[in-house]
Amino acid sequence: MEPEKIMEGLSEELFAAIKAMAKAKTVEEKVAYSQVVKNLSESMGVFLSLAGDMMEEYDFEDD
Numbered sequence: 001m002e003p004e005k006i007m008e009g010l011s012e013e014l015f016a017a018i019k020a021m022a023k024a025k026t027v028e029e030k031v032a033y034s035q036v037v038k039n040l041s042e043s044m045g046v047f048l049s050l051a052g053d054m055m056e057e058y059d060f061e062d063d
Contacts, residue, residue, distance in 0.1 A: 017036045
């Protein structure tokens with residue numbers, strides 16, 4: 001899968017989870033959505049960290 005599509009998908013899911021969390025009525029619902037937001041945020045962080053590591057390895061001056 002293309003990295004842009006992965007990031008776009010994660011971003012869309014994160015935005016949807018945040019909106020759903022704002023609409024949640026009970027504490028249990030809010031906790032569940034906050035867990036989803038946390039997991040998606042961590043996933044995006046891992047992906048961005050990997051992308052950053054790959055960018056560091058690529059030498060742009062050779063092009």
